[in-house]
Amino acid sequence: MSGKVKLKRFGCVNCGSHFEVHPPDDLHTTASRIEKECEQSVKMDYECKSCGKINTIHWCRRSRYPDWYA
Numbered sequence: 001m002s003g004k005v006k007l008k009r010f011g012c013v014n015c016g017s018h019f020e021v022h023p024p025d026d027l028h029t030t031a032s033r034i035e036k037e038c039e040q041s042v043k044m045d046y047e048c049k050s051c052g053k054i055n056t057i058h059w060c061r062r063s064r065y066p067d068w069y070a
Contacts, residue, residue: 010046014053019046021057028059 007020008031021044023029028042035041038060046055 010055010057012048012051012053012055015048015051017048017050019048019055021046024059028061030060030062032058032060034058 006029007022009018009020010031010033011018013033021031023031024042024044028040030038032038032041033056035043035058038058040061041058042061044057044059046057047053048055
């Protein structure tokens, strides 16, 4: 592992300002606004620094790891 955290940028659903999100761990690395796109996900809320709106991002688990791995 290179030690660098992969940042992703999303736009606020209210004002469009961009904000950076970070994966919660090494298993959940794909970000989505739609929970149904993930079999297993971690829900995280991010507050927009411009308008204060809460933006929910779902971090999808990488499928190549079995359930017992963690």
